[in-house]
Amino acid sequence: MDLKDKTILITGSTDGVGRVVAQRLGAGGARVLVHGRDAARGKATVADIESASGKAEFLAADLASLAEVRRLAEAVRAKTDRLDILINNAGIGTAGAKRQLSADGFELRFAVNYLAGFLLTSELLPLLKASSPARIVNVASAGQQAIDFGDVMLTRSYDGVRAYCQSKLAQILFTIDLAGELKGSGVTVNALHPASYMNTTMVRQAGVTPWSSVETGADAILNLATSPALEGRSGLYFDGQKESRVEAQAYDAKARQQLRTLSLDFVGQAFPQSKEQHSCPARSNTRSSSAAHPASAWQRRENCWAQA
DSSP: OOOOTOOOTTOSSSSSHHHHHHHHHTTTOOOEEEEOHHHHHHHHHHHHHHHHOOEEEEEOOOOTTTHHHHHHHHHHHHHHHOOEEEOOOOOSOOOOOOOOBTTTBBBBBIIIIHHHHHHHHHHHHHHHHOOOOOEEEOOOOSOOOOOOTTTOOSSEEEEEEEEHHHHHHHHHHHHHHHOOOOOOTTTEEEEEEEOOOSSSHHHHHHHHOOOOOOOHHHHHHHHHHHGGTTTTTOOOEEEEEEOOOOGGGOOHHHHHHHHHHHHHHHHEEEEEOOSSSSOOOOSSSSSSIIIISSSHHHHHHHHHHHHO
């Protein structure tokens, strides 16, 4: 893919594999929108790209807040009238035994690793479609665990590894589901496990000795983002640069529909309910029912799914 005049947003690109991807895309001629939480690291990443004659801008946002995810999308739309590639790379690893909550009251890994990307992608879809052919890359993991729809927020039995693996599988369910929605739009979406235990802050914080490089992971991400061989191909999962299969739940259409329904509810987006869908509590056009009171809203949904 010729990167000249392409605009690319990479979340979590001030450190680790995201930073390497940003630098290489910038060196290739793309305009890179660098995202992160830390302004100093963001400015340093931009400076690195510009020092190699690339073009880059930094956008700050904490993806643990849905309000900040929306502000990030607004900032992207204000910066550019096209978006050729969106790489959802930001995430939280397995470190930490204590269950944590996002700014909106959701389990933190589910919120940052999956829900933020779900919302950001949804917000930027019109821009991606207007820029087609365009690509979405979801950086997931080979660590996957089926989502327990009776306890998505892991209130009854929490484990950091389980939370991480569930959130990463959610990314893959979303990828397959979105690919169907985008068929014929000129926008493709694929997911991948870039590499195992790369030399990143996330891996080191988990107490694991790295045994692959961020350069290897960057190669895999760039393959999905730019390879001509992936033109028009969508709804796929790659382990490194090899197409692969994932946990069985990802291929369950009902599970994908359940996740989509919950996700839309969580981010407060109204949607039509078909006659084929079961009759769950009515969704509100406001965010308060799920975002401000996720625990009580989740209990209503849990009861609903149990009766479905």
